[in-house]
Amino acid sequence: MFPDASAERDDADYVLVGAPLDRSTTFQPGARFGPRRVRQFAKTFDDYDRRTDRRFSALGVHDAGDLDTFTDVTEYLDFLMGLLGDAADDGAIPLLVGGEHTVSVAGVRATEPDVFVCLDAHLDLRESYAGDEYSHATVTRHVLDIADRAVVLGARAGSEAEWERADRDDVTVVPPGDVADWEPDFDDGTSVYCSVDIDAADPGFAPGTGTMEPFGLEPRELRSVVRSVAPSTVGFDLVEVNDRDDGQAAALGAKLLREFVYTHAHARTDD
Amino acid sequence: MFPDASAERDDADYVLVGAPLDRSTTFQPGARFGPRRVRQFAKTFDDYDRRTDRRFSALGVHDAGDLDTFTDVTEYLDFLMGLLGDAADDGAIPLLVGGEHTVSVAGVRATEPDVFVCLDAHLDLRESYAGDEYSHATVTRHVLDIADRAVVLGARAGSEAEWERADRDDVTVVPPGDVADWEPDFDDGTSVYCSVDIDAADPGFAPGTGTMEPFGLEPRELRSVVRSVAPSTVGFDLVEVNDRDDGQAAALGAKLLREFVYTHAHARTDD
Amino acid sequence: MFPDASAERDDADYVLVGAPLDRSTTFQPGARFGPRRVRQFAKTFDDYDRRTDRRFSALGVHDAGDLDTFTDVTEYLDFLMGLLGDAADDGAIPLLVGGEHTVSVAGVRATEPDVFVCLDAHLDLRESYAGDEYSHATVTRHVLDIADRAVVLGARAGSEAEWERADRDDVTVVPPGDVADWEPDFDDGTSVYCSVDIDAADPGFAPGTGTMEPFGLEPRELRSVVRSVAPSTVGFDLVEVNDRDDGQAAALGAKLLREFVYTHAHARTDD
Amino acid sequence: MFPDASAERDDADYVLVGAPLDRSTTFQPGARFGPRRVRQFAKTFDDYDRRTDRRFSALGVHDAGDLDTFTDVTEYLDFLMGLLGDAADDGAIPLLVGGEHTVSVAGVRATEPDVFVCLDAHLDLRESYAGDEYSHATVTRHVLDIADRAVVLGARAGSEAEWERADRDDVTVVPPGDVADWEPDFDDGTSVYCSVDIDAADPGFAPGTGTMEPFGLEPRELRSVVRSVAPSTVGFDLVEVNDRDDGQAAALGAKLLREFVYTHAHARTDD
Amino acid sequence: MFPDASAERDDADYVLVGAPLDRSTTFQPGARFGPRRVRQFAKTFDDYDRRTDRRFSALGVHDAGDLDTFTDVTEYLDFLMGLLGDAADDGAIPLLVGGEHTVSVAGVRATEPDVFVCLDAHLDLRESYAGDEYSHATVTRHVLDIADRAVVLGARAGSEAEWERADRDDVTVVPPGDVADWEPDFDDGTSVYCSVDIDAADPGFAPGTGTMEPFGLEPRELRSVVRSVAPSTVGFDLVEVNDRDDGQAAALGAKLLREFVYTHAHARTDD
Amino acid sequence: MFPDASAERDDADYVLVGAPLDRSTTFQPGARFGPRRVRQFAKTFDDYDRRTDRRFSALGVHDAGDLDTFTDVTEYLDFLMGLLGDAADDGAIPLLVGGEHTVSVAGVRATEPDVFVCLDAHLDLRESYAGDEYSHATVTRHVLDIADRAVVLGARAGSEAEWERADRDDVTVVPPGDVADWEPDFDDGTSVYCSVDIDAADPGFAPGTGTMEPFGLEPRELRSVVRSVAPSTVGFDLVEVNDRDDGQAAALGAKLLREFVYTHAHARTDD
Numbered sequence A, B, C, D, E, F: 001m002f003p004d005a006s007a008e009r010d011d012a013d014y015v016l017v018g019a020p021l022d023r024s025t026t027f028q029p030g031a032r033f034g035p036r037r038v039r040q041f042a043k044t045f046d047d048y049d050r051r052t053d054r055r056f057s058a059l060g061v062h063d064a065g066d067l068d069t070f071t072d073v074t075e076y077l078d079f080l081m082g083l084l085g086d087a088a089d090d091g092a093i094p095l096l097v098g099g100e101h102t103v104s105v106a107g108v109r110a111t112e113p114d115v116f117v118c119l120d121a122h123l124d125l126r127e128s129y130a131g132d133e134y135s136h137a138t139v140t141r142h143v144l145d146i147a148d149r150a151v152v153l154g155a156r157a158g159s160e161a162e163w164e165r166a167d168r169d170d171v172t173v174v175p176p177g178d179v180a181d182w183e184p185d186f187d188d189g190t191s192v193y194c195s196v197d198i199d200a201a202d203p204g205f206a207p208g209t210g211t212m213e214p215f216g217l218e219p220r221e222l223r224s225v226v227r228s229v230a231p232s233t234v235g236f237d238l239v240e241v242n243d244r245d246d247g248q249a250a251a252l253g254a255k256l257l258r259e260f261v262y263t264h265a266h267a268r269t270d271d
């Protein structure tokens, strides 16, 4: 269980689901261990958050465990979408912990946001990758079948075709150097899906990920984005953490997930 | 390049191909790094082998590099089969280095042996695994579409259905405790494909593998099997080595591959 | 959850409890991660066991999770004893997964066996260690307050005082070289508590433990002891596995625990 | 021996003592290896420091080795306090290398400073933790029995009760974002005890610690604090380094200790 | 092969040579694995670079493999110089991947630059180190036999004698805090050799190196230097990456090498 | 300090010297960390040995620390020989802990034994290796300039020239399979130098060594050799342990060193 995520499913305001998909990782495998690592390295955090004056254990987070993977990825995504959609239908915010980035497709399909806000080193705008239309490198493209717009923060890598695709109106790329100053410019009532690919962070802060990409974000830059979109967010995920470091990626990811919950809960109750 | 595998393709008596398939590994991923690890930890071995009085570098081994994987596994196996079949057609013995055990299907299809001799902790006799008919756990079954008979040495794990399948006449299971005394009982002229799943060894000797299974073989027991079948062998593979140990699995695997080549070459030239 | 340990508590024939005590480890800490590692590396094992023709998932094993530690060790042991005693009262066999060896004291107190059969590199017969009367090095001595007799198999280390204590009638020491031939000589109806300190194994097979002691047992020797006492056993534990290796210690320990359950269940239903 | 700490005890201006206490670490154990790691990773540093134009080997540092731990922590702290107090009585500055943060209690009792300046991710203001009144999470509270005031720099985690305690006049909390601009505001002659809990640094810079807390300090921010208080410092410690990374935490900690000595010695002789 | 470095030697504009020298590393050995690690962790990078609108695979980089080391270091450097000089004579830019920093001597001798621009934590200005006149700590001094001037960026460590040598006119030291603002002030037509000792980076970003030195550069600071000198550069190297981390040092180093090539090629074709 | 090696130099019957030479290791470097690892992993052993009824701390072992290496290896070996020779002159037995195997040359020169008994996977009979006449692969040849005879136990690798050299009368090779039955056949009064290259053990038991060679010895086979020659031994060494495993090689090596001392002391006092 994710620490302090002790709410019952029926009373939950947030439903955490692990999705250990680890199928299309091109480089360093191990994303399947992401949910386990994130739960483990979250144990060290205090229940209480000073800024929002809240206890995580009082925020109604339910840990629904992991959805084990099976071979057919589209079937898996459908199943996962169902699970997350049920949570959303019950008025809870899905908290998805990957696994590879591909799982965000299920999160977005389940929550149908207006905008996809994504922290990622990569554009993930391919049509297919290595012959696979559900590779982690195609996530943003699938997402754009649902959301009106995607904002990719911290992006610094992509193929020529991806960059061209990114030039279209429905995609905004915020390069690493501009993330610190970025603020959402969405209309009131815009719903957001927030996806944290941990490789957005500089590898010094999150080496345990499938495709390290240097010159990335500092931890507080990721936090600032999460904080700024949390109030409008209808679905959240953390992906691409693996077990090939000393816990840095998992600790940072787990902390961002908690930061999301504290901030979202704070905004909700302050309204 | 595998150390001392410096023959040209045209002159080669043995053609080594890396097949970094790492798709259906259920537990610990990393078989994709098998070819790299095996080449790396082979660097420490002397070119010369005292028992056979031969230099590896003089035995005509060509390292053809790795065949990079792509999404469609049946297509990949076809392609790999083609590559290995070409080598066989040219009179060379294919030496396949996985990657997951699934790649043996290509090796067997390319060489069409009478008997499949396999060192493995697992029966690998499933019809499918997690919905995947080309899982590593189905290898022996696919192989039996080609070979008349399979001998699985060191097997100690399988589902009930696999054990039942193993009771049929075309499968011989040699439990770990009987491997030391095993000798081939094949008719003269029987062609053998020899497959070494490194998890046949006890995890103490080969922890770097996808599914550790305790109570396994000692290194010299694996060697004894390789030596005894080498003279009749038309295709050889080493599979399921990953990078999650301190080199033990790769060193043992690389040594068994060399042992195969020395013994096979020795038998050939002594005939 | 320990894989396939899906029975409900009320229907359980075996109740598994993790006891991540990691307090008196003198050398390499990490026994607190033992329960997590054992559950994780057990994932690779097939549900079905050929020898006993049984599925683990059908044997009524309930995983009760971990009992988190607290500062006062005597209080912790009392609490743990209560938990295990409840299971025993309900007719279930406690399966305790440490944590340091100290937790066996709770297991023995909960089950009050006639004989304590222990696989261990160490005698653990100290009166206290570093001023601590509940150190892992004192386990066998505490146990002898309850059991009539202790058999320590694989023991090869102890202080002079421990060896002297071991010379008394209530202790039998079976050195590593004699374990292969050992058989229980207990009267019919003798109840046994079986404790597996993973450091009984040679460090080559179980490096992930607090105090490696070379010249130890082979995995099959440990298995043979577990099999031979399983039918008379009223309580079982596996201790001193930590996270400082590549999974060898956890895989071996998890396999021995499963072997215990298969054998015990087999004997029970064959009666 | 800490590199270049070759002064004799009698001539020493600084006395380094290792205190490998590793008892109350809640999450990742290994603080017991802190002194060894710190000495080891300090080997790479040049004896000479350009800024202060001094050789470490000429500054009179004596390495007194480690004080091995024993079970009763209050007794251990008394003993350690005695050792450090002797050094202080002889006019030397104690340099304490933990071990868990608890050891600072001994350092403060031995030197009786006016102010406790502490770099730490955590407030460490609990009354007890997990039933333990000498947990690492209670350090600052114990210290306030001696010192008039505590300044905790980089703090970003604590329980609600700790944050309330921190609101009182004798505690100043400097959040991570304000550390770069912090300067001591102490009266002339104020004596300072400087304690560096390495988890004050962001986990990217010091993953090898018991409780990683993201969004922490950069290395130069820690250095700036150490430099600014060094001239008034009567006792220094470095704590919570463990062996669960690739040396980052130990290298950073060792460098900060050296920076302290260079700066303190420089100030002393420039006066 | 370095990913996308698929040009033929004859058509190459850049010739990459691995030089796994690992002889004088004083602290953590493993620089011999630098070339292998750099090639491996470069696999994750996209062929295409947005800023320069170029594909790496189209820039004419040839990977000539490694030059295996032999005992006599001067002989080795001569041989390496010959190899790199041949590339330079053919109009290609040598890209040298160490190995220890000593190999830069060969690179500089082969290209005879006017200025040596070096990112390094250390001055490397010793006359000899541990009796070795070709230690990695003597590189800059040897280089100054060829180049008119050396600029060492990020330097923060050296002996007293080295700092004195650095005060002479032919050496410019840019301390870590000034690197962000540094710009080349060279005359038009000045030729530069650019050497990246990965320990210039803070250990948080590159722990896998022989002599970690805290308080170093951020990745973008290294990149900025590489970019600014690339157009004038006649030879480039990346040194002191080893295998003692989780890939951070290799990923950063490989990225800087690619950044160099993109920028240099961009400048060349824009002229 | 090696645990329990607390005798003063003047009273010592055994003088332990660390020789962290790590210069000619061809494959995996790290032998320089051998002395540190061996001391560290020896901490777990009990002072008391039952078989010989002796406490290690009472056997007069002095730990003289490490002799730091310098560039000129012949000079280093001379210096080391001096140090060990002084111990021998004072009637003490040198206990040398490498470092690479080359250091045995100093041990043999210091003690001038009649026979060199060596546990090693390799013959080490080269005249030079990679142009280096003091490579670890030349040790036995150098030794034969002093000793009349060499017995290499567990040898399974060597070049053709080495095997030919081994056929001469002054070399006896005992292959791994024959070591269990080997007994010394030396005349009374024959003096022995006993050298333990840890790679004699199978890599499963000692992965932390420079050149793993499968199909090696079991730990008790090494012990049996050490025990049988200990009474006649005038010098002992343990070499080729590095830090690239989880402590298995160091624990086994440290235990063999202790076994040597117990047995030698026992024989001496029983005479």
Ligand SMILES: [Mn+2]
Residues within 6 Å of the ligand: A101, A120, A122, A124, A136, A139, A197
């Ligand atoms: Mn992504």
Ligand SMILES: [Mn+2]
Residues within 6 Å of the ligand: A120, A121, A122, A197, A199, A200, A211, A240
């Ligand atoms: Mn990404």
Ligand SMILES: [Mn+2]
Residues within 6 Å of the ligand: B101, B120, B122, B124, B136, B139, B197
């Ligand atoms: Mn298999």
Ligand SMILES: [Mn+2]
Residues within 6 Å of the ligand: B120, B121, B122, B197, B199, B200, B211, B240
């Ligand atoms: Mn298998």
Ligand SMILES: [Mn+2]
Residues within 6 Å of the ligand: C101, C120, C122, C124, C136, C139, C197
């Ligand atoms: Mn025990």
Ligand SMILES: [Mn+2]
Residues within 6 Å of the ligand: C120, C121, C122, C197, C199, C200, C211, C240
């Ligand atoms: Mn034990």
Ligand SMILES: [Mn+2]
Residues within 6 Å of the ligand: D101, D120, D122, D124, D136, D139, D197
């Ligand atoms: Mn603290």
Ligand SMILES: [Mn+2]
Residues within 6 Å of the ligand: D120, D121, D122, D197, D199, D200, D211, D240
């Ligand atoms: Mn802290």
Ligand SMILES: [Mn+2]
Residues within 6 Å of the ligand: E101, E120, E122, E124, E136, E139, E197
């Ligand atoms: Mn350098």
Ligand SMILES: [Mn+2]
Residues within 6 Å of the ligand: E120, E121, E122, E197, E199, E200, E211, E240
């Ligand atoms: Mn440097």
Ligand SMILES: [Mn+2]
Residues within 6 Å of the ligand: F101, F120, F122, F124, F136, F139, F197
């Ligand atoms: Mn040797």
Ligand SMILES: [Mn+2]
Residues within 6 Å of the ligand: F120, F121, F122, F197, F199, F200, F211, F240
């Ligand atoms: Mn050897």
